[in-house]
Amino acid sequence: xxxxxxxxxxxxxxxxxxxxxxxxxxxxxxxxxxxxxxxxxxxxxxxxxxxxxxxxxxxxxxxxxxxxxxxxxxxxxxxxxxxxxxxxxxxxxxxxxxxxxxxxxxxxxxxxxxxxxxxxxxxxxxxxxxxxxxxxxxxxxxxxxxxxxxxxxxxxxxxxxxxxxxxxxxxxxxxxxxxxxxxxxxxxxxxxxxxxxxxxxxxxxxxxxxxxxxxxxxxxxxxxxxxxxxxxxxxxxxxxxxxxxxxxxxxxxxxxxxxxxxxxxxxxxxxxxxxxxxxxxxxxxxxxxxxxxxxxxxxxxxxxxxxxxxxxxxxxxxxxxxxxxxxxxxxxxxxxxxxxxxxxxxxxxxxxxxxxxxxxxxxxxxxxxxxxxxxxxxxxxxxxxxxxxxxxxxxxxxxxxxxxxxxxxxxxxxxxxxxxxxxxxxxxxxxxxxxxxxxxxxxxxxxxxxxxx
Numbered sequence: 001x002x003x004x005x006x007x008x009x010x011x012x013x014x015x016x017x018x019x020x021x022x023x024x025x026x027x028x029x030x031x032x033x034x035x036x037x038x039x040x041x042x043x044x045x046x047x048x049x050x051x052x053x054x055x056x057x058x059x060x061x062x063x064x065x066x067x068x069x070x071x072x073x074x075x076x077x078x079x080x081x082x083x084x085x086x087x088x089x090x091x092x093x094x095x096x097x098x099x100x101x102x103x104x105x106x107x108x109x110x111x112x113x114x115x116x117x118x119x120x121x122x123x124x125x126x127x128x129x130x131x132x133x134x135x136x137x138x139x140x141x142x143x144x145x146x147x148x149x150x151x152x153x154x155x156x157x158x159x160x161x162x163x164x165x166x167x168x169x170x171x172x173x174x175x176x177x178x179x180x181x182x183x184x185x186x187x188x189x190x191x192x193x194x195x196x197x198x199x200x201x202x203x204x205x206x207x208x209x210x211x212x213x214x215x216x217x218x219x220x221x222x223x224x225x226x227x228x229x230x231x232x233x234x235x236x237x238x239x240x241x242x243x244x245x246x247x248x249x250x251x252x253x254x255x256x257x258x259x260x261x262x263x264x265x266x267x268x269x270x271x272x273x274x275x276x277x278x279x280x281x282x283x284x285x286x287x288x289x290x291x292x293x294x295x296x297x298x299x300x301x302x303x304x305x306x307x308x309x310x311x312x313x314x315x316x317x318x319x320x321x322x323x324x325x326x327x328x329x330x331x332x333x334x335x336x337x338x339x340x341x342x343x344x345x346x347x348x349x350x351x352x353x354x355x356x357x358x359x360x361x362x363x364x365x366x367x368x369x370x371x372x373x374x375x376x377x378x379x380x381x382x383x384x385x386x387x388x389x390x391x392x393x394x395x396x397x398x399x400x401x402x403x404x405x406x407x408x409x410x411x412x413x414x415x416x417x418x419x420x421x422x423x424x425x426x427x428x429x430x431x432x433x434x435x436x437x438x439x440x441x442x443x444x445x446x447x448x449x450x451x452x453x
Contacts, residue, residue, distance in 0.1 A: 005030050012053060019102030021329060025109050025354060026053055028361070032436035035425050046452075048444045055108065057081040060101070061151040063129055065144045068137055077148050079127035081161055082108035085446035088159055089125030090115055090382060090389075092166030095173065099130045103329075107166075107353055111382070113439030114375040117414045120386035125161055127152070133168050134288075145176035153181050158189045158392070164385045165194040167328070170240070171206075190392025193385035197397075202388035204403040205381075209351060210244030211404070212380015212411050213324055213372070217349035218252060219415035220370040220431070229253035232320040234345070236260045236313075237327035238284050238291050241351040241378070245324045246277050258315050260327060261291040264305035265315040268298060312336050319343045326351030334359035341367055350374035365430060376418050376435035383410045 001009075005027070012026050030049065037044050059079040067073055078101065081089045091111040094104070104126045112124030129148060133141050156163060165174055174194045181191055188200075195201035204211070218228050231254045235242050238259045246256040255271040259280060268276065279297055283289040295303040304314055312335035316323065323345050325331055329352065332340070337360035340348070348364060349372040350356065356364070356373075364371040384407055391397055398406075414435075421441075422434030 001027075001031065002034060005034055008049070011050075016102070016105070019105060021106040021354070022102045022109065024358060025106040028358065028432070029109070029113065029436045029440070032433040033440055036437055036440065042448065043444055046448055048447055051447065052083060052112065052440075052443065053109070055080050055082045055105065056084060057155075058101070058105075059127075059152075059155050063131065063144065063148045063151070065140070065147045067140050067143075073144075075129050075131040075144070077127070077129045077151060078104050079152060079155055079161070079163070080104050080108035080125055081155075082124045082126070083112045083443060084123035085443050085450060086116060087121035087123045089161035090122040090164070090385065091124055091126040092128075092164045093169045093173075093177075094126070094128035094166040095131045095133050095168030096128070097130055097132045099128045104128060106329075110353055110375050112443060113436060114379045115382055115386075116439040116442045117376055117417060117435060118379050118383040118386060118410055119413050120383060120390075120410075122162075122382065122386050122389075125163070126166075127163060128166065128169070131168075133173065138172070141173060142176045145173055146180045149177045149180040150184065152177075153184045156181075156191055158191050158389070162190070162385070162389060163192055164382070167239070170194075171196060190389055193388040195388070200388075200392050202384060202391055202403055203398070203400040204407060205384050205388055206240055207244040207247065208384035208407055209241045209378050209381030210246070210326065211248045212383065212407060213241070213245055213326070213349045213351040213377045214248035214252065215380065215408055215411035216372045216377040216415055217322060217324070217347050217370075219412060220349070220372055221347055223370075223419070223429075227252070228322070231255070231322050231347070232257055233322040233324060234258045234316060234318060234320045234340075235324045235326055235351075236265070236315055236331060236355075237325075237352065238280060239326075241381075242324075242326040243277065243281055243284070245326050245351055246272055246280075249324075250274060250277070254322065257318065257320065259291055259294070260315055262306070263290050263292060264303055265313075266291055266294045266301050266303050267315075267318060268294075268301035270300065312339060316340050317343065320345050322347040322349070324349055324351050325355035327355065328352055329354045330357050332356040332360045334363060336360060337363040341369065346370060348372065349377040351378050353378065361432060365432065368429060371431060373432045373435055375439065376414050376431060379414055380407055380411055383407060
């Protein structure tokens with residue numbers, strides 16, 4: 001780390017104590033951007049980097065709700081409105097017990113660059129609550145969502161801040177929140193994305209993050225005149241992103257062999273084909289079951305429960321060509337990265353946000369594998385949210401083929417921008433630097449144009 005980066009990070013840590021995920025995200029970006037700042041002193045004079053690391057607005061509020069036993073519960077709600085230089089704040093809402101200010105600031109910070117890369121006019125934001133929808137009845141989830149939106153509604157709008165779903169927030173939760181927003185504001189408007197198809201949603205939105213990660217991987221291997229056909233892929237997670245990553249891998253002739261949840265993972269050497277994937281979708285989306293049930297249906301597969309004593313994740317220790325981390329942040333550490341490389345993996349496309357620790361990223365870059373960081377590789381989700389916003393503004397609904405075609409085009413454009421920026425600033429093939437620089441330049445120039453705001 002250069003002296004300039006170290007000094008900058010000292011300031012960030014002093015101003016934002018006890019927020020390790022935010023520190024990690026900022027450090028990774030700042031290290032990539034330092035050569036840009038040295039070439040463009042006007043950015044330093046205007047304190048663009050300091051301003052981009054400071055949220056424009058942080059909203060924290062209590063969310064009281066009554067459970068099915070009539071007992072009052074209290075959760076905490078958040079919305080981080082990070083940067084609106086190129087458009088309304090845009091980013092998901094996460095409902096999970098791990099949600100805190102530092103995690104949401106890291107996600108909002110990443111979202112600024114990711115949204116910039118999509119080529120669409122969207123700023124960056126993120127929000128959520130420490131509420132856990134797991135094990136709650138539909139009525140309890142509805143009461144929580146209505147209480148959450150009763151505060152949030154005054155801070156958002158189709159031209160101000162457009163939230164979407166994230167971990168713990170799917171179609172059910174978006175529906176309850178949209179209904180409450182409509183009731184409070186007395187208007188039907190595209191204030192949330194990820195809506196149902198009958199009331200303003202977009203085709204392909206649920207599939208978009210997973211599809212996009214695979215499209216990005218296909219573009220990366222294309223630089224070596226290869227395709228994904230016949231490639232063996234390790235996929236973590238079993239939610240939306242993982243499911244549709246598997247689906248698009250199958251479309252392109254690859255073979256996914258793993259899926260996981262918080263309890264453990266399954267390894268199916270024969271491959272998770274369309275029939276098996278349909279079973280997983282029913283298990284997770286309808287029955288809300290656990291991935292270990294997969295081996296009851298397909299006994300030739302192997303289930304490995306999580307072992308908290310292990311310093312690595314055995315999911316990443318199988319022979320394969322590609323890896324698609326699609327669960328959560330920091331799920332691949334240095335040991336996992338070593339195992340992946342040792343087992344022949346040379347393509348990593350991140351479906352989750354910041355799923356690889358800095359040590360792991362360093363190893364991927366050192367070994368010159370094709371590594372697509374989350375802000376580029378998983379930008380398909382928010383890109384399709386942007387397409388949903390466009391359809392809402394036009395009062396139109398595009399066909400599945402139209403949306404998928406636009407998504408594919410956006411992922412190609414993101415890859416091109418990251419690839420070319422990496423080359424221009426002297427680190428060819430380094431998609432981390434390329435994505436950070438390409439995303440930053442667009443936002444920085446907009447901030448310069450708009451003055452001290």
